[in-house]
Amino acid sequence: MVCLSRFFVVSCTVKPSAPPLSRRFVHTKRKLNSRWQSMATDPDSSFSAPSVDSDSTADKTGAGFCIIEGPETVQDFATMELQEIEDNIRSRRNKIFLQMEEVRRLRIQQRIKCAELGIYKEEQESDLPNFPSFIPFLPPLTSSNLKVYYVTCYSLIAGIIIFGGLLAPTLELKLGLGGTSYADFIGSVHLPMQLSQVDPIVASFSGGAVGVISALMVVEINNVKQQEHKRCKYCLGTGYLACARCLTTGSIVLTEPVSTVNGGDRPLSPPISERCSNCSGSGKVMCPTCLCTGMAMASEHDPRIDPFD
Amino acid sequence: MAGVILWMVCPKGNATALLSLIPRGGKKPKKRSFRGVSAISGAVANPVRSSEQRVYDVVLKQAALVKEQRGKKALDLEKTSEKTDGFTDWDLLNEAYDRCGEVCAEYAKTFYLGTLLMTPERRRAVWAIYVWCRRTDELVDGPNASHITPRALDRWEKRLDNLFEGRPYDMLDAALSDTISKYPVDIQPFKDMIEGMRLDLKKSRYMNFDELYLYCYYVAGTVGLMSVPVMGIAPESKASVESVYNAALALGIANQLTNILRDVGEDARRGRVYLPQEELARFGLSDDDVFRGQVTDRWRNFMKDQIKRARMFFDEAEKGVSELNSASRWPVWASLLLYRQILDAIEENDYNNFNKRAYVGKVKKFASLPVAYGRALVGTSKFI
Numbered sequence: 001m002v003c004l005s006r007f008f009v010v011s012c013t014v015k016p017s018a019p020p021l022s023r024r025f026v027h028t029k030r031k032l033n034s035r036w037q038s039m040a041t042d043p044d045s046s047f048s049a050p051s052v053d054s055d056s057t058a059d060k061t062g063a064g065f066c067i068i069e070g071p072e073t074v075q076d077f078a079t080m081e082l083q084e085i086e087d088n089i090r091s092r093r094n095k096i097f098l099q100m101e102e103v104r105r106l107r108i109q110q111r112i113k114c115a116e117l118g119i120y121k122e123e124q125e126s127d128l129p130n131f132p133s134f135i136p137f138l139p140p141l142t143s144s145n146l147k148v149y150y151v152t153c154y155s156l157i158a159g160i161i162i163f164g165g166l167l168a169p170t171l172e173l174k175l176g177l178g179g180t181s182y183a184d185f186i187g188s189v190h191l192p193m194q195l196s197q198v199d200p201i202v203a204s205f206s207g208g209a210v211g212v213i214s215a216l217m218v219v220e221i222n223n224v225k226q227q228e229h230k231r232c233k234y235c236l237g238t239g240y241l242a243c244a245r246c247l248t249t250g251s252i253v254l255t256e257p258v259s260t261v262n263g264g265d266r267p268l269s270p271p272i273s274e275r276c277s278n279c280s281g282s283g284k285v286m287c288p289t290c291l292c293t294g295m296a297m298a299s300e301h302d303p304r305i306d307p308f309d
Numbered sequence: 310m311a312g313v314i315l316w317m318v319c320p321k322g323n324a325t326a327l328l329s330l331i332p333r334g335g336k337k338p339k340k341r342s343f344r345g346v347s348a349i350s351g352a353v354a355n356p357v358r359s360s361e362q363r364v365y366d367v368v369l370k371q372a373a374l375v376k377e378q379r380g381k382k383a384l385d386l387e388k389t390s391e392k393t394d395g396f397t398d399w400d401l402l403n404e405a406y407d408r409c410g411e412v413c414a415e416y417a418k419t420f421y422l423g424t425l426l427m428t429p430e431r432r433r434a435v436w437a438i439y440v441w442c443r444r445t446d447e448l449v450d451g452p453n454a455s456h457i458t459p460r461a462l463d464r465w466e467k468r469l470d471n472l473f474e475g476r477p478y479d480m481l482d483a484a485l486s487d488t489i490s491k492y493p494v495d496i497q498p499f500k501d502m503i504e505g506m507r508l509d510l511k512k513s514r515y516m517n518f519d520e521l522y523l524y525c526y527y528v529a530g531t532v533g534l535m536s537v538p539v540m541g542i543a544p545e546s547k548a549s550v551e552s553v554y555n556a557a558l559a560l561g562i563a564n565q566l567t568n569i570l571r572d573v574g575e576d577a578r579r580g581r582v583y584l585p586q587e588e589l590a591r592f593g594l595s596d597d598d599v600f601r602g603q604v605t606d607r608w609r610n611f612m613k614d615q616i617k618r619a620r621m622f623f624d625e626a627e628k629g630v631s632e633l634n635s636a637s638r639w640p641v642w643a644s645l646l647l648y649r650q651i652l653d654a655i656e657e658n659d660y661n662n663f664n665k666r667a668y669v670g671k672v673k674k675f676a677s678l679p680v681a682y683g684r685a686l687v688g689t690s691k692f693i
Contacts, residue, residue, distance in 0.1 A: 066458065066460045066461050066464055067453075067456045067457065067458070067461050068448070068457075068461040068464045068465055068468075069464075069478070070464040070465075070467055070468055070478065071467075071468075071471065071478065072464075233411065233412050233415050233416070234408070234412060234440075234444070234481065236408075241479035241480050241481060242401060242404075242405075242479065242480040243478075243479060243480075244476075244477040244478060244479055244480055244482060244483040244486075245476070245477075245478070247401055248401065278478060285478060285479045287479075288444065288448065288465075289444060289447055289451065289453070290453075291453055291456070296452065297452040298452060298453050
């Protein structure tokens with residue numbers, strides 16, 4: 001049983017010169033994890049190993065935590081008592097918290113060093129979420145872009161108001177079919193003339209409402225498409241696949257062969273069902289592509305979905 | 310045959326570390342003190358065998374398995390399974406197959422369109438195989454590949470063994486398990502693909518074509534071998550089963566080589582070179598030339614040679630397509646012709662595979678379909 005820290009060490013690109021930073025954390029961690037000593041691997045060694053060696057170090061620890069689920073995963077933590085499990089969860093969450101802080105500080109150092117060496121890396125923000133525009137066909141938003149967006153938006157609104165309020169009545173624009181006005185149009189389709197007496201305020205309100213509603217729909221549809229794009233395609237964002245052993249029921253019926261040669265008088269005992277060992281009764285198993293995050297690209301920020309949600 | 314080959318873009322991803330670490334059986338012939346029996350023991354002790362020979366052994370084994378079963382029942386499996394052993398829940402299974410289709414449509418659009426040319430049963434089987442192969446490939450080459458250890462691959466292999474025994478772990482495994490129950494697919498190509506993934510974690514350069522051939526077998530040739538039982542050999546075919554498997558293997562290799570030649574620039578940007586070092590040297594080139602990304606006359610000559618070899622593999626593959634079941638010939642021909650056109654596109658780009666992507670336009674793709682249909686009408690030509 002290797003601690004989860006191994007798993008997280010793999011995901012951060014730690015430079016071998018990290019130890020001075022980690023030692024401070026070693027002390028705090030050691031105070032918290034007194035009960036967990038037997039389980040913890042030495043944090044110093046974990047930080048001195050660059051991610052490339054993660055495979056070999058994982059093997060060296062003997063038990064070797066394995067990220068892919070299989071029928072034997074239940075054994076990994078099944079032998080612990082409830083109190084032990086709670087302590088383990090608490091200490092691991094603590095570790096995650098501290099390591100996220102370490103990643104933040106390391107990133108600061110990385111930025112400083114890159115600036116010193118004059119390297120400008122485009123992908124430094126690659127694992128933080130980027131910010132595409134919700135409206136289709138428009139370029140991605142940044143804080144400088146936002147100003148341009150504001151200016152464009154306000155000028156468009158002003159232009160339309162001026163057009164509708166001043167230009168159109170002045171030019172007596174007749175936008176009906178063949179240059180007719182609205183009254184002429186109603187007359188030509190032989191509807192009652194009362195319909196042409198449209199109150200301008202009602203008309204503008206309706207027009208505006210239609211515009212806003214359709215705009216919001218477009219934005220929402222685009223948003224959904226983008227979220228779907230980020231969704232893991234195998235589990236459709238749920239993080240789990242149906243367990244094939246119990247067929248999502250969560251329990252397996254144990255069948256015992258019964259001899260019919262003798263003892264024909266005895267009635268058959270009802271079949272015993274027990275919890276499915278593959279999925280531990282939840283009916284679903286881990287999606288190995290997204291590792292239960294539901295995202296197409298799992299990062300350490302993505303929470304792992306619990307099966308009992 | 311390898312209708313599934315079209316999608317094999319990704320497996321190259323991590324292959325750079327692959328080949329140099331294959332324990333080459335018999336690379337160093339054991340030194341034996343001379344005894345009377347040393348001549349016999351020498352033959353037994355595995356003299357140096359090329360990758361091609363080793364791969365051919367696998368082909369022979371596959372063919373032998375199929376011939377065994379051919380004696381028992383016809384290879385043309387259009388029957389629907391009558392299994393009602395309570396193990397399968399049909400709704401869940403259908404949902405699983407549909408999910409496989411969705412994944413296929415998402416990640417390999419042209420290939421998905423190709424599968425639509427097959428019969429519904431075969432289509433589902435091919436999707437299930439595709440999804441398993443893709444999941445396996447994503448383990449080492451996907452977004453979460455950094456968390457995969459050799460132990461994870463062992464567990465993945467254990468799951469494969471279980472699903473071949475009828476105990477799938479999740480619903481996508483169940484789809485493959487169902488496919489295996491309907492078609493005589495053997496486990497060996499699947500295991501070889503996992504083996505290829507294991508090597509994928511280590512290798513970055515390929516010294517000669519022999520090493521590259523083995524890699525191509527692991528990631529693409531295996532797919533060809535997996536799909537022959539699904540496509541089915543025509544009952545009236547007089548060709549040997551080995552030759553059909555060989556042709557499938559050749560198609561897989563051809564597709565993989567085409568991928569490699571198309572993506573030279575992209576791979577170089579990731580620090581990988583899939584071209585054999587010896588052959589680069591023979592044309593006066595080196596890794597630096599690949600990384601520099603400039604088309605010189607030497608590069609053009611080198612590429613001409615590589616393309617010629619890839620075309621040879623396509624020609625090998627063509628020999629076997631006519632031996633397939635009549636319903637399967639059209640999609641396989643279509644995929645063969647489409648992929649072959651990528652080589653033409655590379656030539657049209659003046660061999661600039663560093664910056665330009667060799668792309669076959671939609672018009673050309675559609676135009677290949679009737680040509681493929683025409684060639685598919687010609688059945689087996691061997692009357693020996």
